[in-house]
Every structure is written in structure tokens, then in C-alpha cells.
Amino acid sequence: MAMKSSELQKAGSWESEVFQVLNPEGKLLSELGGEIDEELMIKMYENMQFVRAFDRKSVILQRQGRIGTYAPFEGQEASQAGSAMALSDMDWMFPTYRDHAAAMIHGQEMYRVFLYWMAHMDGTTCTEGKKILPPSVPIATQLLHAVGTGWASKLDGDKDVSIAYFGDGASSEGDFHEALNFAGVFKTPTIFFCQNNGYAISVPFEKQSASRTIAQRAAAYDINGVRIDGNDIFAVYLTVKEAVERARRGEGPTLIEAVTFRYGAHTTADDPKKYRNQEEVSKEWRDNRDPLTRLNKFLTENGLWDETKEAELLSKVNAKIDEELKRAENYPKSHALQMFDHVYAETPWHIAEQREELKKYLAKDGDES
Amino acid sequence: MIQAITEVMDQKLAEDPRVMLLGEDIGVNGGVFRATDGLVEKYGEDRVVDTPLAESGIVGTSIGLAMNGKIPIVEIQFLAFIYPAFEQVVSHAARMRYRSRGQFEVPMVIRTPYGAGIRGPELHSESVESFFAHTPGLKVVVPGSPYDAKGLLVSAIEDRDPVIFLEPTKLYRAFKEEVPEELYRVPLGKAKVVKEGTDLTIFSWGAMLREAVNAASKLEKEKGMSCEVVDLRTLYPLDRDTIIESVKKTGRAVVVHEAHKTAGLGGEVISLINDEALIYLKAPVKRITGFDVPVPMFSVEEDYMPTLERVKRGIEETVNF
Numbered sequence: 269m270a271m272k273s274s275e276l277q278k279a280g281s282w283e284s285e286v287f288q289v290l291n292p293e294g295k296l297l298s299e300l301g302g303e304i305d306e307e308l309m310i311k312m313y314e315n316m317q318f319v320r321a322f323d324r325k326s327v328i329l330q331r332q333g334r335i336g337t338y339a340p341f342e343g344q345e346a347s348q349a350g351s352a353m354a355l356s357d358m359d360w361m362f363p364t365y366r367d368h369a370a371a372m373i374h375g376q377e378m379y380r381v382f383l384y385w386m387a388h389m390d391g392t393t394c395t396e397g398k399k400i401l402p403p404s405v406p407i408a409t410q411l412l413h414a415v416g417t418g419w420a421s422k423l424d425g426d427k428d429v430s431i432a433y434f435g436d437g438a439s440s441e442g443d444f445h446e447a448l449n450f451a452g453v454f455k456t457p458t459i460f461f462c463q464n465n466g467y468a469i470s471v472p473f474e475k476q477s478a479s480r481t482i483a484q485r486a487a488a489y490d491i492n493g494v495r496i497d498g499n500d501i502f503a504v505y506l507t508v509k510e511a512v513e514r515a516r517r518g519e520g521p522t523l524i525e526a527v528t529f530r531y532g533a534h535t536t537a538d539d540p541k542k543y544r545n546q547e548e549v550s551k552e553w554r555d556n557r558d559p560l561t562r563l564n565k566f567l568t569e570n571g572l573w574d575e576t577k578e579a580e581l582l583s584k585v586n587a588k589i590d591e592e593l594k595r596a597e598n599y600p601k602s603h604a605l606q607m608f609d610h611v612y613a614e615t616p617w618h619i620a621e622q623r624e625e626l627k628k629y630l631a632k633d634g635d636e637s
Numbered sequence: 638m639i640q641a642i643t644e645v646m647d648q649k650l651a652e653d654p655r656v657m658l659l660g661e662d663i664g665v666n667g668g669v670f671r672a673t674d675g676l677v678e679k680y681g682e683d684r685v686v687d688t689p690l691a692e693s694g695i696v697g698t699s700i701g702l703a704m705n706g707k708i709p710i711v712e713i714q715f716l717a718f719i720y721p722a723f724e725q726v727v728s729h730a731a732r733m734r735y736r737s738r739g740q741f742e743v744p745m746v747i748r749t750p751y752g753a754g755i756r757g758p759e760l761h762s763e764s765v766e767s768f769f770a771h772t773p774g775l776k777v778v779v780p781g782s783p784y785d786a787k788g789l790l791v792s793a794i795e796d797r798d799p800v801i802f803l804e805p806t807k808l809y810r811a812f813k814e815e816v817p818e819e820l821y822r823v824p825l826g827k828a829k830v831v832k833e834g835t836d837l838t839i840f841s842w843g844a845m846l847r848e849a850v851n852a853a854s855k856l857e858k859e860k861g862m863s864c865e866v867v868d869l870r871t872l873y874p875l876d877r878d879t880i881i882e883s884v885k886k887t888g889r890a891v892v893v894h895e896a897h898k899t900a901g902l903g904g905e906v907i908s909l910i911n912d913e914a915l916i917y918l919k920a921p922v923k924r925i926t927g928f929d930v931p932v933p934m935f936s937v938e939e940d941y942m943p944t945l946e947r948v949k950r951g952i953e954e955t956v957n958f
Contacts, residue, residue: 336756336935365758387756387934405760406718407690437690442721468690470666476689543665604940607933618899622928626940629947 289502294565319369335385346559350504382596408438411447418456437468457515470543498526660712696722716751731774788823834865920958
């Protein structure tokens with residue numbers, strides 16, 4: 269099957285219309301003005317390698333039956349790591365089921381992410397003290413929450429901001445529009461971070477909307493809107509940082525459209541060959557626009573990175589992943605009775621009774637409870 | 638079962654130019670469960686429509702399509718994803734005939750996979766049929782076998798009112814059954830006696846039917862109990878006559894459903910029995926259901942649902958009351 273013209277067009281035309289700092293060849297297009305120093309550049313690269321290795325490992329774990337259905341993000345590392353690195357510890361994060369990279373960079377412990385995909389009852393928790401919400405499964409609903417948390421912070425005079433992650437498909441949902449509008453009206457410190465990876469499962473963006481871009485929707489609500497190369501971690505970082513600073517200064521919300529691509533399937537239950545020329549398109553992005561490759565080129569050319577460092581990093585990263593995986597696999601298994609906890613602040617009679625009923629039943633079954 | 642469902646849509650698209658399919662990823666992708674596999678190639682993008690990702694948009698525009706001469710068959714990927722469209726379903730699809738005093742009608746079908754037991758991620762396993770069975774103007778249908786899936790879907794498509802057609806994901810590929818090739822109808826509003834018995838009636842539907850039938854045959858072998866199993870098939874409106882007739886015969890009943898207990902349909906079935914057959918009862922009617930907690934992560938979903946053992950115990954307690 270030949271590559272569809274829309275796919276070629278998509279792959280080729282957008283670059284002239286996005287904010288880009290580091291081009292795919294690893295060349296700087298503008299001065300960084302001291303905003304990203306060498307240490308930070310290296311950290312960016314390390315973070316991207318870290319989350320990519322996690323992602324690849326997870327796909328393997330799913331195939332081995334050690335975790336359930338998994339939503340891979342390979343290809344989107346710059347968007348996720350770069351945006352999360354521009355936040356402060358105190359900031360609120362509302363990820364979706366594909367944004368574990370962002371969550372981990374913002375402080376989510378990896379073993380919890382593994383627990384999530386193992387469908388453990390504690391898999392939806394975040395690192396103590398963090399403001400990282402459980403991954404949103406319904407589409408675009410979390411955007412409104414990020415307006416609400418930002419709104420409260422504004423009312424209280426707090427300086428934290430809220431960032432909501434979502435995809436191109438989410439821009440079709442009503443909640444997306446309601447969130448942008450509320451954020452505009454109440455000037456909330458909210459960052460709407462859209463990773464436009466071109467596909468909502470199988471539906472390409474040109475079928476999703478007649479709008480040419482997602483960023484342009486900001487104009488309708490008179491809020492700030494930016495379209496960036498989501499595979500350029502410098503552009504992502506600088507844009508989010510600026511949006512965060514604006515929000516902290518009380519200048520309101522920003523909609524960021526980071527153009528990127530998911531190399532793999534929507535989830536491990538999906539087969540992208542059904543709806544796109546998977547091999548060709550994925551290869552095209554991987555070969556020519558990969559977020560890690562371009563930063564690697566840049567760092568190498570500037571004498572900041574070499575093969576020894578690469579090998580050291582990979583072994584460090586893999587050791588960390590193995591350690592976190594072990595932690596997840598050694599974590600006490602979910603117990604059925606956990607399902608009755610936390611339905612309410614105080615458990616009402618009927619749930620207490622049903623808990624007892626199941627407890628007795630499991631005890632009869634020889635299950636220790 | 639999934640093949641039977643695909644076949645109906647294929648045949649209906651071929652037979653009736655008014656029929657349209659709408660949903661997310663139902664085109665080249667063939668739907669997340671492949672229910673529409675191959676249909677866009679056959680009938681084109683005007684009739685098998687990959688919509689924007691907006692459930693309220695899908696259902697809302699389908700109401701307009703239906704009022705203006707089309708017969709939309711909507712696919713919502715999972716039942717819990719219908720909530721953005723809840724207003725369209727409840728405030729509009731269900732009430733259009735009523736509000737216009739019969740001037741406008743909304744002949745549409747909303748198909749959606751539902752239920753637990755397939756190791757689905759969060760919010761992929763809900764069983765909230767009660768929301769819809771509490772909404773006058775809607776019909777709520779759940780097939781329990783491939784044969785019924787085909788016949789009920791044909792009836793749903795031909796019905797002049799909006800039908801919520803809930804497909805138990807656990808049964809999609811659970812068993813093989815020969816299904817006639819030609820279109821046939823299984824009437825809405827009619828329950829089916831799946832197995833005859835004399836000591837107790839098990840009322841159930843969807844994926845829980847298998848537990849019901851298994852419990853009945855195990856108890857027959859192990860304890861000599863004779864259980865009748867009734868598949869309600871249409872949850873709204875209920876088939877009162879079949880329910881009452883069966884209870885009059887057996888004098889005992891349990892309702893098995895995976896939905897939460899509180900305000901689940903089990904309560905409605907029991908109320909019907911109280912109204913019409915109380916004096917025939919030899920024991921209180923028991924509900925064996927999912928618990929009153931959000932459907933938990935799949936690591937414990939088996940314990941959330943009524944297991945075969947829980948169903949058996951509930952039956953024994955009722956028979957030995």
C-alpha cells in the first residue's frame with residue numbers, strides 16, 4: 269500500500285508552521301539565551317532515554333502477560349518529558365493513560381505506574397505529596413478539573429499552576445471547549461497541553477476536525493495559543509516554561525499544541541496496520557524526526573555526549589527499571605476486600621455488610637482474609 | 638456473537654438505504670471490537686461514518702438524522718463512554734416523541750459493549766443498564782446468545798423508538814452457535830426461558846446468564862435441584878408475564894446481575910413479583926449481584942462479579958429458606 273497523500277502531507281507540511289528550536293538534524297535554529305544550560309540539556313536526554321526504555325519494557329511486559337493492556341507513548345518523549353521538566357514540584361498534573369512519561373518526570377514513582385497497568389487497586393495512587401491525578405480514561409474530562417484546581421489556586425493567591433494533558437481526539441469533545449472557555453473567563457493558571465500525535469486511535473486529525481490546527485482554537489476563547497514541534501524538547505520546554513510563568517504572573521491560560529507522533533499502537537489491543545501505513549509512516553517519523561536522535565546529534569556535535577556515556581546511561585536506566593518492576597511485582601497483591609475501601613469517607617452500612625459477606629465467602633473458599 | 642452483530646448490520650445496510658452506522662473508529666479500523674469490520678469498504682464513508690471523538694456529538698446528530706429519515710446505528714466504544722452523550726440520550730432521544738406529541742420520532746439504535754470479565758482497563762467494564770431502564774422512552778436490550786443477538790438487533794433497528802443495545806463483551810467470542818443466515822426477528826419485550834425447572838427461577842441477562850445456567854446444571858447434578866433459568870433479554874420494558882408465570886410455577890426466585898445491587902434491576906424484578914405473585918412465594922427473592930462499589934481494577938474484578946459459587950450459594954439459601 270502506498271503512503272496516503274494525507275499522511276505525506278501531514279509528515280511534511282507542518283514543520284514550517286510550528287515553533288522549533290532544535291531541528292531534526294540537531295541544529296539550533298535560534299539562540300537559547302541561557303535558558304537551557306548544558307546540564308539541563310543532558311538531563312533532558314537522560315529523561316527521554318529513561319521514559320523510552322520504560323515504554324519499551326512495558327510493551328514487552330504486556331506481551332509476557334505480566335501487565336494488562338498498555339498504551340505506549342514511544343515517539344512522544346520530548347513532549348512529555350520537556351513539558352514536565354518545565355514545571356515546579358508544587359504544580360498540579362492531570363495526565364491521561366498515555367502520559368506516564370510526563371507523570372514520572374514530574375515525580376510519579378515508576379513502580380506505581382507498573383501497578384496501574386497490572387490493574388492493582390493501588391495503581392491509581394501517586395507519590396506521596398505530589399499533585400498528580402490518576403490517569404484520565406474518559407477523553408478531555410480532566411481539562412475542566414485543571415481549570416478548577418487552577419481557579420482555586422488563583423483565588424487563594426497560590427502560585428502553583430495546573431497542566432492538563434490530552435490528545436488531538438480530545439479537541440472534539442465538548443469538555444475541551446468548556447474548559448478553554450472557563451479558563452478564559454476566569455483567567456485561570458491552566459496549561460492545556462495537547463499532544464497532537466495525528467491519530468485518535470484510528471481516525472486521522474484531518475477527519476477529526478476541519479480546523480487546520482488545534483492551537484487556533486485558542487483564538488476563539490481569546491486565550492494564548494501556540495503550536496510547537498512536539499519532538500523538539502527545547503521548543504517544548506521553552507514554550508511550557510513561558511506558559512507556566514505567564515500563569516504564575518496571573519496572565520491566564522495557554523493552549524499548547526505539540527505536534528508529534530505515536531510510533532506504535534493506540535494500545536497493545538490495537539493494530540495500527542488496520543488504519544495506516546504503519547511501517548512506512550512510523551519509519552518516516554523515527555528516521556527523520558525522532559526526539560532522542562536529534563538531541564543526541566546536537567549533544568554529540570557539541571562534545572557533550574558520546575558512546576561511553578550512552579552505554580552508561582542505558583545500563584543505569586535499565587537497572588532502575590528492573591528495580592522498580594521488582595518493587596511492583598513484590599508489592600502485596602490486590603485483595604478483593606480493597607474494593608470496598610474509599611468509596612466514601614465513612615463506609616455506609618450496606619457497603620460494610622457487603623464487605624463482610626465477601627469476607628465470609630472468601631474465608632469459606634479457603635482464601636486467607 | 639460479534640459475527641452475528643456484524644452480519645445484521647451488513648444485511649441491514651444492504652437492505653435499507655436509510656440505515657447508517659456512526660461511531661469512533663468504526664471505519665477502516667472496524668471498531669474496537671471489530672463489529673463493523675469490512676463494512677466501510679462495502680458501503681462507503683457516507684454510510685459507515687468514522688465520527689469525531691465526541692459522544693454527545695454522535696448521539697445528538699444521530700437524533701437529527703433519525704428525525705429526518707435515517708436509521709442511525711450508533712456504536713459507543715464502551716458503555717462508560719456514553720456519559721458525555723447522556724443528556725442527548727435522556728433529555729432528547731427518549732423524549733422527542735413525547736414532547737412533540739408524536740410529530741417527531743427517533744428510530745435509532747445505540748450499540749455498546751458493556752460488562753466486566755475481560756481484563757479491561759478502568760471504566761471499560763461498567764454495567765449501568767439501570768440508568769437507561771429508568772428512562773421512559775428508551776428500550777433497553779441485552780442479548781445473551783448469538784442467535785438472540787441477531788434477532789434482537791434486527792428488531793431494535795426496525796423499532797420506531799430509540800433502543801439501547803447492550804452487548805456483553807464477555808460473550809462476544811465466548812461460544813459458537815449456528816445462526817440462520819437470513820434476517821429474522823426476536824421480539825423486544827419478551828424474555829426467554831433458557832432452561833425449565835420447578836424448584837426455583839433464576840432471572841438473569843448478559844454475561845451472568847452463563848453463571849446462572851452453570852449453577853442450575855451443577856445444582857441439578859449435585860443436589861437434585863431443578864432450577865428454571867430466564868433470560869430477561871429486554872430490560873425495559875420488562876416481560877412481566879414471563880416473570881410472573883415462572884414464579885407462580887417455581888415459588889422461589891433469585892436475580893443474578895453484575896450491576897451494582899442498589900437500584901439495580903433486581904429490585905425492579907422483585908417488586909413485580911411482590912405486586913403480582915407474592916402469595917406464591919415460599920422464600921424471599923434474593924439478589925446476587927455486583928457489589929455497591931465502583932467496578933474495581935481487573936485484578937479483583939472476578940470477585941466483584943457474582944461468581945458461580947456465589948450464585949450457587951444464593952440459590953441454595955433460597956431453596957433451603
